Amino acid sequence: MRKYIFKKLMLSIVTLFVIVLVLFLLMELMPGSPFNNDKLSDEQREALIRAYGLDKPVMVRFFLYLRNMFKGDFGVSYNLSINTPVLTMIRSRLPISMRIGVSALLLGSVIGLAIGFLAAFHQGKAADILCMVVSVIGISVPSYIFAIALSYYGGFRFKWLPLLYDFRNPVVSSIMPVTALSIAVMAVIARFTRDEAVSVMKSDYVMFARSQGLSDSTLLFRYVIRNSLMPVITVMTMLLVGLLTGSLVTEQIFAIPGIGFLLSSAITANDYNVVITLGFLYAGIYVVARLILDILYGIIDPRVRLGEK
Amino acid sequence: MKKYLALLLCLLILLLTGCDTQGRIAMEQDLNIAVGSYPLTMDAQMTSDAGSAQYLDPMCGRLFRLDPEKGYVPELAESFELSEDGCTYTFHLREGIRYANGEPIDAGDFVDAFRRIADPLTASSAIYIVQDLFRLKNVDQVNDGTMEPDRLGVYEQNDQTLVIELEQPCPYLPYVLAMEPCSPYNRAFAANCGKDYATSPETLLSSGPFYVDRYEPMAMQVHYTKNPYYIDADKVKLQGITLRQVSNTQQAIMSYQAGESDLVSTGGEYAALSQNDPCFLQASGGFLFYIGGNYVSCEAWQNRNIRMALSFALDRESVVKDYLRAGYKPATRLVPTGFCVEGNGNDFAADPAQYSASCAYDPERAGECWKKGLEELGVSNLKLEFLTTSTNQQLMEILKDQWEKTLPGFTLDVRLVSSAQFFDLKNKGEYELYLLGWGADYPDPNAFFSIFESHSPENDSKYANADFDRLLQEASLETDSEKRFSILHQAEDVFMDDLGAIPFYVKGGAFLISESVKGVSPHFSGLNLQFSFAEKEAES
Numbered sequence: 001m002r003k004y005i006f007k008k009l010m011l012s013i014v015t016l017f018v019i020v021l022v023l024f025l026l027m028e029l030m031p032g033s034p035f036n037n038d039k040l041s042d043e044q045r046e047a048l049i050r051a052y053g054l055d056k057p058v059m060v061r062f063f064l065y066l067r068n069m070f071k072g073d074f075g076v077s078y079n080l081s082i083n084t085p086v087l088t089m090i091r092s093r094l095p096i097s098m099r100i101g102v103s104a105l106l107l108g109s110v111i112g113l114a115i116g117f118l119a120a121f122h123q124g125k126a127a128d129i130l131c132m133v134v135s136v137i138g139i140s141v142p143s144y145i146f147a148i149a150l151s152y153y154g155g156f157r158f159k160w161l162p163l164l165y166d167f168r169n170p171v172v173s174s175i176m177p178v179t180a181l182s183i184a185v186m187a188v189i190a191r192f193t194r195d196e197a198v199s200v201m202k203s204d205y206v207m208f209a210r211s212q213g214l215s216d217s218t219l220l221f222r223y224v225i226r227n228s229l230m231p232v233i234t235v236m237t238m239l240l241v242g243l244l245t246g247s248l249v250t251e252q253i254f255a256i257p258g259i260g261f262l263l264s265s266a267i268t269a270n271d272y273n274v275v276i277t278l279g280f281l282y283a284g285i286y287v288v289a290r291l292i293l294d295i296l297y298g299i300i301d302p303r304v305r306l307g308e309k
Numbered sequence: 310m311k312k313y314l315a316l317l318l319c320l321l322i323l324l325l326t327g328c329d330t331q332g333r334i335a336m337e338q339d340l341n342i343a344v345g346s347y348p349l350t351m352d353a354q355m356t357s358d359a360g361s362a363q364y365l366d367p368m369c370g371r372l373f374r375l376d377p378e379k380g381y382v383p384e385l386a387e388s389f390e391l392s393e394d395g396c397t398y399t400f401h402l403r404e405g406i407r408y409a410n411g412e413p414i415d416a417g418d419f420v421d422a423f424r425r426i427a428d429p430l431t432a433s434s435a436i437y438i439v440q441d442l443f444r445l446k447n448v449d450q451v452n453d454g455t456m457e458p459d460r461l462g463v464y465e466q467n468d469q470t471l472v473i474e475l476e477q478p479c480p481y482l483p484y485v486l487a488m489e490p491c492s493p494y495n496r497a498f499a500a501n502c503g504k505d506y507a508t509s510p511e512t513l514l515s516s517g518p519f520y521v522d523r524y525e526p527m528a529m530q531v532h533y534t535k536n537p538y539y540i541d542a543d544k545v546k547l548q549g550i551t552l553r554q555v556s557n558t559q560q561a562i563m564s565y566q567a568g569e570s571d572l573v574s575t576g577g578e579y580a581a582l583s584q585n586d587p588c589f590l591q592a593s594g595g596f597l598f599y600i601g602g603n604y605v606s607c608e609a610w611q612n613r614n615i616r617m618a619l620s621f622a623l624d625r626e627s628v629v630k631d632y633l634r635a636g637y638k639p640a641t642r643l644v645p646t647g648f649c650v651e652g653n654g655n656d657f658a659a660d661p662a663q664y665s666a667s668c669a670y671d672p673e674r675a676g677e678c679w680k681k682g683l684e685e686l687g688v689s690n691l692k693l694e695f696l697t698t699s700t701n702q703q704l705m706e707i708l709k710d711q712w713e714k715t716l717p718g719f720t721l722d723v724r725l726v727s728s729a730q731f732f733d734l735k736n737k738g739e740y741e742l743y744l745l746g747w748g749a750d751y752p753d754p755n756a757f758f759s760i761f762e763s764h765s766p767e768n769d770s771k772y773a774n775a776d777f778d779r780l781l782q783e784a785s786l787e788t789d790s791e792k793r794f795s796i797l798h799q800a801e802d803v804f805m806d807d808l809g810a811i812p813f814y815v816k817g818g819a820f821l822i823s824e825s826v827k828g829v830s831p832h833f834s835g836l837n838l839q840f841s842f843a844e845k846e847a848e849s
Contacts, residue, residue, distance in 0.1 A: 032729025038745070039357055039437045041766025042736060047452070051432035081526040082350040082434075084508050092525035156563045163564045164343075164555060167523065167530050255343075255555045257529035265527075270729045 001298065008294050012287045019283040020069075020276065024062045027272045034078035034270045052078060054272075065276070075273035080265055086277045089262065097251075097258035101243030103178045108185025109236060115186070116193025117225065121216075123198060131190060138187025144249035147180035151253060165256040177254045181247060185239055192235050196228035203227075234293060241289050339532075339549040340826065340845050343561040343570040344837075347529055347554040351521065352507035353489045354425045357434040359748060362489050363837040364552055367533050369492035370414070370516035370540070372400055372471075373483045375839065377830035380650065380752065381483045385414065385493070385516070385540065395478030395788045396446075400471040407538040408495060409520035416465035418493035423473075424458040425494055427451045435490040441759075441766065442750055443479035477785055480793060484751035492516055518545045518841045529554040546828070546844040562821065571823040571845065572838065580635030580819035588824055589635075592831030592838075593647035594817025595749040597640055597757060599810045600742060601770040607741040609691055613808065614682030620668055620811045621675035622715035628707055629814055636819035640812035641668035643801055644754045648833065652790035657754055657797070664805040668812060672715045679716045690718030696740035699725040704744075735769055745769075746816065752833040754797045755784070761809050772809040 035048045049055050053064075068075065074086040081089055112135075119131035154176055155163030162173040200206060206223050214222075248260035259278070266274035346360030353369050356362060372386040389400045406414045426433050427448050436452060439445040446462025462474030475482070485491070493516050502512040513521050518539050523532035533550040536542065553570070555561040561573040562583060575583055583589055600619070602610030609615050625639035638645070644658040651657050662669070683689060697705060705723040712721055726734065734740055747767075749756035759765055762781055763773035780800035787793040817835035828843040 030729070031727070032731075032733040035434070036729055036732040037357055037434050038732065038747075038767070039441075039750075040434055041437070041441070043766065044434070044436055044440070045736070047429060047436075048432050048434065051429070077526070079349060081348075082352065082355050084350075084526040085504070088505075088508060089526045093527070151560065151563065156567050159567055163560065163567055163569055164553065165529075166553075167532075168551075252557050253560055255529055255553060255557075255560065257525075257527075261529075261556075262527065268727065268729070 004298050005295055008291055008298075012291050015287055016280065016283060020066070020280055021062065023276045023279045024058070024065070027270075027275060028058045030270060032270050034272060036079075036270070069280075074277040077266075077274050078271050079269050080262075080271045080274055086273050089274065090259065090277065090281065093257055093259045093262055096256060097260065098244055100174055100177055100181065100256065100258070101240070103174065104181035105185055105236065105240050105243050107178060108182035108239075109189050111182070112186040112189025113193050113232070115190040117197055117220065119190070119194040120197035120201060120224070121220070123201075128194075131194070135187040135190040135194075138183045139191070141183075142249075143180050143184050143247060144253060146183050147177065147250045147253045150176045150180050163254075165254045173254075177250055177256060180250055181243060185243070188235060188239060189232060193228060193232055196231055197224050200224050200227045237289055237293060241285055244285060337847070338845075339551045340547050340572065340840060340843060341551045341553070341570045342838075342840065343553050343555040343564055343573040345554070345556060345558070345561075345574055345576075347527055348531065350507065351513055351524060351531075353492045354422055354431070354435055354494060355433050355507075356490055357437065359834060359836050363832075364531055365489040365492075366517070366837075366839065367519040367550055367841045368409075368513065368515040368517045368521055368536075369489045370406070370518075371487050371489070371492050372419070373487045375484070375487050375832065377839075381487055384487075389483075395480070395786075396475045398473045398475075398482060399466070400473070402469045402471065403540055404469070406516075406540050408493075408498075409515035409536045409538055410498075411538055412495065412498075413468075414493045414495075414516055415468040416471040417468070418495055419471050419491075420463050420465050421496045422491065422494035423463045424451075424461055426490060427461055428458050429454050433490075438485060438488060438490055438750070442485050443482055444476035446474040446476050448476075478788060479785070480788070480790070481751050481753040481755065484753065488750065518542070519547075519550060544842055546842070550840065565821045565823070571826050572829065572840065573821050574838075575819045575821060576636045577634050583821055584635045584819070586821060588822050590818075590820045590822055590831070591636060592818040592820070592835040594636075594638065594645055594815045594835030595648045595752065595756070595833050596746055596816040596836060597643070597645060597749075598744060598746045598813045598816065599640070600813055601745055601772075601810045602742045603738060603740055604771045604773070605738060607693070609682075609686060609693060610741065612682050612685055614678045614685060615691075616808045616811065617667060618675045618679035618682055618716055619712065620808060621671045621678060622712050623708070623811065623813070624670045624711055625668075625814060626670065628704070632704060632707055633814060636817050638815045638817065640815045641665070642812060643757050643804055645815040648749065649752045649754055651794045657794065664801075667805050667808045675715050676717075679719070683718070690720070692720040692722060694722045694724055694741045696724050696726065696731065696734055696743045698728045698731045700728075701725070701744060738769070738771075744813065748834055748836065754794075754801065755781070758797065758800055758804070761804060770810065774803060774807055774809060777803045777807070777809070 033049060035045045053061065065075065076083050076085055077089060115131045115135065119128040122128045151163050154161045161176050162169060164173065165177065166173045201224055206219065209219060209223060248264050251258040251260045262274065263278045266278065344363060348361040348364035349358055350356050350361055351365060353365050356365060370385045372384065373381040374384040376382040385403060385406050387401045387403045389398055391398055402416060408414060423439060423445065425431050426435050426439055427445065429452055439448050440452065447456055447460050450456035451458050451461050464472055466472055495514050498514050499506045505512050507513055508526055510521050510524050513524065515521065515536055518536055519533035520536045521531060522534050523530065530551065530553045535545050535548050539545065555564065558575055558579040561570065562575055562579055564570040565573040604611055625641065629637050629639050641661050642658055642664045646658045646661045647656060649657040683691065695705065702725055709721045709723060713719055735743060747757065747760055758781055760767040761772050761777065762768060763778050777800055780796055780803060784793050784796040784800065787796060818831055818837070820838060822829055825846040826843055829838050829840045831838055
């Protein structure tokens, strides 16, 4: 088992190293420089490039960057937030994206699980069809459509909730973005839960339990939910990663100072350090989530690690 | 299972409320403003963009402050004297001026601000202010590291007296000194903050009407509170201001209509939707968009008849009316109308049609000039590449249609690139025609003329006209205001006759301002509003 974990860990570290290298080279290939202010003359621009050490060869900069990265220094922003350490920028935004993302995941999961089990227990009936129609809509319609609809009706027309995110009122102003983001989660979880619950209900041990005269509620709580939850948790983990990294459009609609907006701005502005750090962070979150899942699979199902030998 | 569900719900509520530590501040008392951009920095001496300037404006005290009626009024300065040669300014500071932490502001703090901008180690993009907008004595040598910063042409005679020495006269200097980078810099405070200077409310030091009590880098929401130490605190009526970045204009307008924002910046099609609102304000602009061409490598652009033909074939009115809409105006001269007032109170560009000999929409004359131009070039048809950013795709389609319909044998090849790529290609001179916007830093014709001076670093197209250069040089040395403006008029005549570039449209501002807000005035650029001395009536 230790050997298995060690192997997965090494693979993750190599993956992250390759990602940073590729990001670095890609940024090098991007046209333009971070200093696109048309008020500056060529000489003034070149002076800025020299001052930030961007005139050095790319590989020299790459290893310098790696060395600083190990010291916890991810560089400063060149133009999005001039001279601010990239970590400071991420530190102020990541918690907001995380809070909204995790809230959306929890809200969506609770409703999704309820809908999924409801549909499974009424398989083929009106409730099942209705639940599945709702979930298909939830999956196929992008979250920003819900965000626009919510902000129009909830914020503008009926004035129930604030239209824009406001630090003076963070709880109430988060309700609409959380709801908009939770709909897709709800739909995915509902579909997945229903399918899992239906297959569990058709399994021999549930049929046997039912034949022994166990009540529906005992069956649901003791066997069906417990056995169909494991695969659902796997899906939830990957959904969480998506939500943590922020939703650009939803953030823009509700003016949320999240991490999605930071990444898109950094790419268009050629703010190298911000793009590389965020790319590294996103990749890191994915790699860690996959690593945890791989290790859990290895523990739960020995065939996974034995099969790799 | 119920236990788990209850636990899950508790967690959800905890997450939602977990970060609610700021508490709810009375939004009704603040002036709530939604703008399209966020501050790139709150470090005044590092800033060079209009977006950051509007965030810095409430917290930066300066020698002069812009005034909608008088042009500029003294703020931290009491008075000034100008030497006979127009190159040495002596400023006397007001007594009792202080930072928001109570510490006094002295002349040395202004000296430190200019030295910081010029210091090559600072790598400030505000360097163009002291190098290009006005020429601070010894700035080149200090900036290239061959001279110590203390040799820069700025020093304190005593705590109350500041002297600024220029390499050549700059009649509009007070306007430039009203820019945010020219605000005082407290060296001891900054040293104390170290690398974190200007990255949080604790590391920001205000010298203006408000101080910042909520800010984080790349903030989408900045909160200001009235500065009790501000010299003119009695004139400041607001207790607080919230500036919020809302990049989606439709959402911004909805937040205004829902009463969440008191003042929003709109533009284009959205502004057209709200222009019937009684609270709609359209500000004349100081942001000129022009079509330029490469004088070095594009033979067709070097031909005056071809430039004239392109200008006559351009229906600016219809572009503005049908596409750009509210907040924009057609540009038919180098200086926008309503942008600059001469010493005698007249608008420098009172008549927008003054240069109809080169900027009117006239398909017939376009055809004549085109024919002559092609003959001079010895060709029967012409293909030119137009470099611009991908955001201008629709505009380019209109332009292509207008030109190709009016000018027989003309093909316009539009090359759409990202803005970073655009600046890269433009700086390398890899283009034939391009569309460029230039925002004026000060309300003087020179703000637009100087970019076409042959030696100017901003003269990308390498336009060179000896008469134009000579007139600008004469104007810069002329200390009599009336004579100076007369020379500047001649300079514009020369440029427009030659049509060094084709003025296209002017971008101004379009705003919605709540009825409860009074005392807001547009900045001369038209892009921002000045609101530090505004008033907001309590809602009944």
